[in-house]
Amino acid sequence: MMTLYYAGPSPFARKVLVAAHELGIQSQINPVVASVSPVGQNPAVASANPLAKIPTLVLENGQALFDSRVIVDYFDSLTDRCLVPESGPARWRVLTEQAQADGMADASLLARYESALRPEALRWSEWETGQMDKVHRSLDAFEASARSAGDDLTIADIAVGSALGYLDFRFAELDWRKDHPGLAAFYAALSYRPSWIATDPKS
Numbered sequence: 001m002m003t004l005y006y007a008g009p010s011p012f013a014r015k016v017l018v019a020a021h022e023l024g025i026q027s028q029i030n031p032v033v034a035s036v037s038p039v040g041q042n043p044a045v046a047s048a049n050p051l052a053k054i055p056t057l058v059l060e061n062g063q064a065l066f067d068s069r070v071i072v073d074y075f076d077s078l079t080d081r082c083l084v085p086e087s088g089p090a091r092w093r094v095l096t097e098q099a100q101a102d103g104m105a106d107a108s109l110l111a112r113y114e115s116a117l118r119p120e121a122l123r124w125s126e127w128e129t130g131q132m133d134k135v136h137r138s139l140d141a142f143e144a145s146a147r148s149a150g151d152d153l154t155i156a157d158i159a160v161g162s163a164l165g166y167l168d169f170r171f172a173e174l175d176w177r178k179d180h181p182g183l184a185a186f187y188a189a190l191s192y193r194p195s196w197i198a199t200d201p202k203s
């Protein structure tokens with residue numbers, strides 16, 4: 001059994017958990033909730049991963065795998081179904097979109113740390129605005145491209161969905177659906193998938 005350190009609200013952890021469900025290997029994973037923070041690190045996670053971040057996967061032989069993209073690649077290697085196209089332009093598009101979606105999640109997470117964690121006297125509002133600008137530009141860019149929430153979904157679709165789910169969870173006031181009807185329709189369709197329901201941080 002593999003051990004996955006994760007937390008329900010983490011968009012990166014959700015991405016790997018959804019990937020595991022979609023690949024049908026979730027029963028091989030023992031998910032262990034780990035609370036992490038850039039200040040005050042989690043000892044169990046830090047002993048497996050010097051970065052002390054989640055998700056971190058520990059294999060049966062004790063080897064630790066991180067970050068989320070490496071974990072997804074590992075899961076992908078365990079089955080015949082591929083969440084990343086094996087070659088050609090589609091491969092590079094999907095990997096770049098995954099990186100963009102992860103970057104959108106990273107930027108919103110950093111903005112959240114700034115407002116929820118950093119002492120008020122040390123805050124820098126331009127920096128927070130700069131992070132949220134990355135989120136807004138990414139939303140606009142993703143709105144312009146078609147996404148699948150069907151059985152052919154890729155890791156890019158899962159990563160975009162995970163980043164949007166995080167915005168719902170932590171930035172509801174942003175109301176990203178208002179100016180992004182295409183993404184809203186994509187997310188609504190994704191929300192019916194068993195992998196999505198099983199990993200909902202609100203349940």
Ligand SMILES: N[C@@H](CCC(=O)N[C@@H](CS)C(=O)NCC(=O)O)C(=O)O
Pocket residue numbers: 009010011012013036037038039051052053054055067068069102109
């Ligand atoms: N690039 C990493 C990002 C992981 C990440 O930032 N995780 C957050 C939780 S959502 C974390 O562990 N934060 C604790 C910290 O920054 O020390 C990945 O894709 O796995």
